[in-house]
Amino acid sequence: YIAFGPVIARDWSTSQEAGEEHEVILHCWSMQPGTSHVLDLAAEVIRICQAATFQLEAHHLVLMTYLGTETRRDNKGRYALAAVRFRALTETLV
Numbered sequence: 001y002i003a004f005g006p007v008i009a010r011d012w013s014t015s016q017e018a019g020e021e022h023e024v025i026l027h028c029w030s031m032q033p034g035t036s037h038v039l040d041l042a043a044e045v046i047r048i049c050q051a052a053t054f055q056l057e058a059h060h061l062v063l064m065t066y067l068g069t070e071t072r073r074d075n076k077g078r079y080a081l082a083a084v085r086f087r088a089l090t091e092t093l094v
Contacts, residue, residue, distance in 0.1 A: 001028075001029050002026055002027065002028050002041070002045060003029065004024075004026060004027075005024075005025030005027045005083065006025055007022055007023065007024050007025070008022070008023040009022050012089055012090075017091050018092040019089060019090055019092060020059075020089075020090050020092075021087065021088070021089055022087070022088040022089075022090065023067075023085065023086070024085070024086045024087075024088060025083050025084065025085050026045055026049075026083075026084045027081060027082075027083055027084075028041045028042045028045060028083075029079055029080070029081055030079065030080045032080065034080070035071050035080050035082070037080065038071065038080040038081065038082045039069070039071065041082065042069050042071075042082035046066050046084060049064065049066070049086060050064070050066060052064075056090065058093050059090040059091065059092055059093060060091045060093055061088060061089075061090055062090060063087075063088065064086060064087075064088045065086065065087045065088075066084075066085075067085040067087050069082050069083065069084050069085070070082070070085075
């Protein structure tokens with residue numbers, strides 16, 4: 001399954017535009033042995049997010065960039081996790 005992880009927002013305003021930088025983490029989980037299944041799931045999440053056209057209320061998405069993927073095992077090795085990180089820049093619509 002996929003869970004929406006923490007989001008970190010920072011001011012990204014310029015002298016002319018109000019904006020924010022967001023670091024978004026999507027957690028992909030798998031109960032399959034090894035990490036190949038969770039990495040395949042993470043690759044599909046990356047493909048979908050990079051191809052998507054996001055509609056935001058009162059904001060304009062300037063940029064959505066894939067930053068990287070971190071994998072690990074959790075719960076004594078029972079679950080595989082791939083944390084997929086993105087950076088999004090938005091401007092506030094006036």
